[in-house]
Amino acid sequence: MEKEVLWRDMPSMENNFAFFEKIYALWLREFKVFLREKSRLVASTFTPLLWLFVVGIGFGSVATLPAMSSVGYQKFIFPGIVCMSVIFTSIFFGSYIIWDRKFDFLKSVMVAPVSRVTIFVGKALGGMTSSLIQAAILLSIGVIIGITYSPLGVLETIVIVLLLSFILTSLGLIMGSYMQSLEGFQMIVSFVVFPLFFLSGALFPLEKLPQWLMVLTSIDPATYGVDAMRIAMLGIGTNSLALDIVVLLGFAISFGAIGAYSFARMKAV
Amino acid sequence: MIKIQNLTKRYQKLTAVDNLNLEIAKNEVFGLLGPNGAGKTTVIHMLATLLKPTSGTAIVNGYDIISDPSKVRSSIGIVFQAPSSDDMLTGYENLRVHTSLYQVPSSQRKKRIQAVLELVGLADRQHDQVKKYSGGMRRRLEIARGLLHKPKVMFLDEPTLGLDPSSREMMWKYIEKLVKEEEMTLILTTHYMEEADHLCNRIGIIDQGKIIALDTPANLKRSIGGDIVKIKTKSHTDLEELRKLVYVRKIESVDGNVILYVDNARANIADILQHVKAEYVEFRSPDLNDVFLKLASKNIKEDGEGGFMERYAQYGK
Numbered sequence: 001m002e003k004e005v006l007w008r009d010m011p012s013m014e015n016n017f018a019f020f021e022k023i024y025a026l027w028l029r030e031f032k033v034f035l036r037e038k039s040r041l042v043a044s045t046f047t048p049l050l051w052l053f054v055v056g057i058g059f060g061s062v063a064t065l066p067a068m069s070s071v072g073y074q075k076f077i078f079p080g081i082v083c084m085s086v087i088f089t090s091i092f093f094g095s096y097i098i099w100d101r102k103f104d105f106l107k108s109v110m111v112a113p114v115s116r117v118t119i120f121v122g123k124a125l126g127g128m129t130s131s132l133i134q135a136a137i138l139l140s141i142g143v144i145i146g147i148t149y150s151p152l153g154v155l156e157t158i159v160i161v162l163l164l165s166f167i168l169t170s171l172g173l174i175m176g177s178y179m180q181s182l183e184g185f186q187m188i189v190s191f192v193v194f195p196l197f198f199l200s201g202a203l204f205p206l207e208k209l210p211q212w213l214m215v216l217t218s219i220d221p222a223t224y225g226v227d228a229m230r231i232a233m234l235g236i237g238t239n240s241l242a243l244d245i246v247v248l249l250g251f252a253i254s255f256g257a258i259g260a261y262s263f264a265r266m267k268a269v
Numbered sequence: 270m271i272k273i274q275n276l277t278k279r280y281q282k283l284t285a286v287d288n289l290n291l292e293i294a295k296n297e298v299f300g301l302l303g304p305n306g307a308g309k310t311t312v313i314h315m316l317a318t319l320l321k322p323t324s325g326t327a328i329v330n331g332y333d334i335i336s337d338p339s340k341v342r343s344s345i346g347i348v349f350q351a352p353s354s355d356d357m358l359t360g361y362e363n364l365r366v367h368t369s370l371y372q373v374p375s376s377q378r379k380k381r382i383q384a385v386l387e388l389v390g391l392a393d394r395q396h397d398q399v400k401k402y403s404g405g406m407r408r409r410l411e412i413a414r415g416l417l418h419k420p421k422v423m424f425l426d427e428p429t430l431g432l433d434p435s436s437r438e439m440m441w442k443y444i445e446k447l448v449k450e451e452e453m454t455l456i457l458t459t460h461y462m463e464e465a466d467h468l469c470n471r472i473g474i475i476d477q478g479k480i481i482a483l484d485t486p487a488n489l490k491r492s493i494g495g496d497i498v499k500i501k502t503k504s505h506t507d508l509e510e511l512r513k514l515v516y517v518r519k520i521e522s523v524d525g526n527v528i529l530y531v532d533n534a535r536a537n538i539a540d541i542l543q544h545v546k547a548e549y550v551e552f553r554s555p556d557l558n559d560v561f562l563k564l565a566s567k568n569i570k571e572d573g574e575g576g577f578m579e580r581y582a583q584y585g586k
Contacts, residue, residue: 018372025369033357036398104353108414111317112370113342268319 022114023122030096030126034133044092045137048085052078052138052145055203065205071234074145079229080202082138082157083164083222086131087196090165093127094172095185102182110268120173120263124256127169128162135161147233156232156241163248164225168196170255177262200226206238221251270295270422270454271316275325278311278478285311287478288325293456293471298448300469301458302557308478309458310350313426316456317347330421343371346415346453347424352407356400360391360410363399364417371418385413388450389443405436409443416451423447425457429464437464444468462557472557474564481564486557493555493563494518496534498541500527501548510544517541 034040052074060073100106109119139149139157149157171192179185199213200222209217217223228244231237237244271293278286286308293299301309314320316327318338327334330344354363361382368378386392389409399407408428415423428444429437445468448455459465465472466486474482474489482489495518508520511529516537519530527545531537534552542550 021369021372025366029355029358029362029366032362033355036357103356104349104351105355107319107349108353108367109370111319111342111345111347112367113339113372114370269314 019118022118026122027125031129034130044089044134048081048138052081075147075234077203078142078145078147079233080226082135082229083200083226084197084202085134085138086161086165087168087193087222089131089134090127090168091172091189091193093130093169094176095182097123097173097176098179098182098185107268116263117260120260123173124166124169128165131165132161153232157229160225160228160232163252167221167251167255170259174259174262177266196220196222202226224248270330272328274327276315276322276327277324278315279323284478289480291473291480293454295454296452298455298468298470300465300472301456301475302465302472303475304460307475309475310426313424313458317345317424318342344420345422345424346420348411348415348426348428350427350430352411354399354407354410357398359396359398361395364414367414367417373418381417385416389413405432405439408440420453422454427458441467462561466557474561489557489560490555493559495530495532496552496554497559498529498531498534498552500545500550502527503546503548
């Protein structure tokens with residue numbers, strides 16, 4: 001073979017470095033698009049603020065429960081609102097796989113020597129980045145309502161956000177990979193997003209719920225995110241932080257695997 | 270360079286590609302010509318490993334599309350029917366993503382991106398977001414993307430579909446330049462006959478998933494047999510008299526019109542009109558439309574749009 005064309009064949013000997021580089025390229029594209037769509041950022045910050053300041057203050061004026069008495073209702077729901085933002089941003093991100101398919105960008109990636117796992121991971125990292133930035137904005141607003149962060153707490157919170165957003169971005173991408181239309185996706189999303197949010201204990205403590213509701217909350221990954229974040233930020237929670245993290249890791253591994261599988265079976269054309 | 274063996278794609282009842290066999294040589298510019306829905310894009314998608322054949326296979330650049338898809342992908346570049354760049358990114362950024370995906374060595378990336386941008390004439394617009402590009406520019410960016418990794422085989426799926434005439438002409442210019450400057454085998458699909466005629470060394474006409482003709486454009490046109498003279502007559506014409514003329518090769522009678530296939534119509538038209546009372550007459554050289562019309566199983570309505578070189582309305586009144 002001629003020397004000049006040697007590098008054409010390099011993808012066949014794909015090493016780890018190539019794998020990461022391709023993921024980085026795909027992630028960078030997501031990140032740039034995110035930065036350029038500022039309206040998306042503003043719109044998705046608005047809803048959590050509404051919850052925090054209107055519902056938080058409104059209910060805060062009447063709701064006092066032993067579990068939250070030490071911090072007050074508004075502070076109590078703050079970790080829940082951060083998780084809500086993660087839930088919405090992450091799952092909504094799944095719709096971008098439908099956009100990519102609609103505008104044939106996905107086809108141009110699939111015709112390149114890139115594995116489906118790479119495409120999935122690149123996309124998931126994009127979703128995690130969006131969620132993390134969103135969460136960072138909310139965390140800084142948290143200072144206004146009197147949340148004080150410890151360095152360790154911030155670190156823990158970041159880990160929790162990343163885990164939860166990976167789980168939910170995967171969920172969004174899984175749904176997106178099976179769907180053809182954005183309208184269909186949006187309809188399904190509302191069936192998923194609101195139960196995830198309301199069952200997570202973002203707005204109320206889970207201790208005194210009836211048995212059937214407890215079962216539902218225990219299978220909601222967001223429950224563990226909210227609980228973990230509450231421990232990290234406020235020092236109150238139902239489970240231990242370690243348990244929450246382990247459960248989240250379990251969810252992350254299973255959803256990641258299902259996501260990679262869904263991308264592998266996704267039709268290119 | 271490409272060897273298609275019994276390639277078949279079936280969807281429930283529809284057979285999109287029907288037991289196709291075809292060989293395309295190195296550095297050939299091959300045109301896959303046919304009406305919409307003939308199976309052109311399906312063939313391209315299978316060759317590009319985006320679609321699994323129902324049966325049969327193909328060898329692209331020495332690699333089997335079924336057992337070695339990753340190597341096939343490294344060997345090919347493709348321009349899809351619809352532009353596939355991310356329009357939130359700039360032209361440069363789109364290409365940058367793909368240099369990573371194709372593992373163009375980092376030392377050559379910038380040089381290669383600039384080279385392909387120069388080739389398609391987008392160097393000065395490379396830092397604009399793609400959403401600000403015109404349709405023709407988007408197509409050219411696609412070509413640039415397809416060329417980044419110096420593919421051995423380039424597929425162009427309807428490269429000028431939906432472009433205005435001047436953009437189309439420009440696109441042809443770029444494709445010709447590309448053939449000259451980049452050593453590669455080029456396969457393009459189109460349903461514009463004149464496009465295939467203009468660009469390709471060899472043409473395969475495909476209809477209902479089957480190749481119905483395969484030759485150079487010149488040979489295909491020659492198969493029609495001479496120039497075409499179409500005469501609308503006032504009264505019954507004695508065809509026998511026309512048949513005696515030495516330069517007339519064939520006579521057909523269609524819908525009250527007489528169609529003559531003659532040598533050198535321009536020189537002989539006056540003589541022909543001596544022998545027939547014509548209401549009007551049209552004559553022209555055969556183009557691939559004629560070849561196609563002759564071959565296609567579908568009845569495509571007469572004339573189509575344009576195509577006739579000269580037209581004498583109500584001649585001889």
